[in-house]
Amino acid sequence: MSNYSMHSGLSDRWAKPRQSLDPSMRRKVHGPIRPMEEPSLLERLFRWS
Numbered sequence: 001m002s003n004y005s006m007h008s009g010l011s012d013r014w015a016k017p018r019q020s021l022d023p024s025m026r027r028k029v030h031g032p033i034r035p036m037e038e039p040s041l042l043e044r045l046f047r048w049s
Contacts, residue, residue, distance in 0.1 A: 021029065
């Protein structure tokens with residue numbers, strides 16, 4: 001058995017999750033929430049849902 005082990009100075013991303021942003025900060029960074037499917041041209045023109 002080997003006694004060799006590898007350590008880096010940086011921690012893994014999963015070990016230290018990022019702090020969640022408040023909604024106003026998240027909107028500034030990522031923009032507004034968008035639907036999964038883009039509305040069609042007619043839906044955009046007549047605002048159909």
